[in-house]
Amino acid sequence: MRKFILPIMAATLALSACNNAKSTLIPTDPEKWGEISEQVKRLNDADREAVTKYMMRMTLGAAFSGGKAGIPPGTTIGDAIEQQHKWQQKQQQEEAEAAALKAKVEAQKAADAAKIKQAATVAITDVSILPQNVMAGRYSDRLNMEIAVQNKTAKQISGIKGTVNFDDQFGSRISSLNVSLDEDVKPNESRNITGYGRDLNQFEDSDKKLTSIPFTKMKVTFVPGMIVFADGSKIGKVADDES
Structure with missing residues (x-):
């Protein structure tokens, strides 16, 4: 006993x-x-x-x-233990809610991108570097893109917004550029567009890399975010702080 x-x-x-x-x-x-x-x-x-x-x-x-x-x-020590457990539970709940929201947003973006790709194809057909020319009003080198847009719908496109990603041949991201193509593309037609790009900063490593790597050794892709049609209808959604 x-x-x-x-x-x-x-x-x-x-x-x-x-x-x-x-x-x-x-x-x-x-x-x-x-x-x-x-x-x-x-x-x-x-x-x-x-x-x-x-x-x-x-x-x-x-x-x-x-x-x-x-x-x-x-x-008391007991109070501290109880408060810490409550705080941790709240943190876990907030993290779960944030993860759920992120998954929802990413799923919506993927769905929008699929719809946009069905409506139009956007391809970067060439990237060139225009050298600095003060006489021509260029005070730095400028990245210039040629873009092809194919409208696969029966409605006229008024504009396309998205992101151009520049990757090297090893798959590493060099730079990204937000682009708003405020160009009309007729129904079921294609159009080549020029004049879009940005000035380059000679002191930025990413910009120096853009000038040194030939276009043929880069992977340049356009990730669509929104298409606006001439009738006012839209496909996709741009974040509020970008719209």
Whole structure:
């Protein structure tokens, strides 16, 4: 009988010590945290980790807010554990919501891109570098693109917006360029468009790479974001801060 009583008594004493530890007040002054080190050691691993993270989180919050935050007076170790668990649950919920929203947006973009590709094909047929020419009003080198657009619908296209990605032959991204093609393309017809590009900065590594790599050794792709038709209808959606 005694061999059963001893483990029960030990477990009871350990639980009592843990409960007593959880009722201990946490000093608001971090320099006095050593006073509760023995009580913290009595906690199980999960609770010890939770109270430690709580104390550090609240102290860092005070540091970044000019001392306006911190551990509230009267907070016990048990309170700290409970608050940390609530905070972690909230963080996990927010992360899950953010991940769900990101997945929804990405799925919508993929669906829009598929619809746009059914309506039109956009291809970058050539990329050239126009050298600096002050007499011609070019105060830096300029990247110039030739773009082919095929309208595969029975409606006239009024404009196409998207992103041009420049990758080297090894698949590494060199640069990206947002492009709004405010050009009409008649129904079921194709059109070659020139005059789109951007000035290059000689001090930017990506721009220097664009000038040094031949077009034949780059992969240049157009990722569509939106098509606007002459009748006012649209396919795709551009982010509010870009529209």
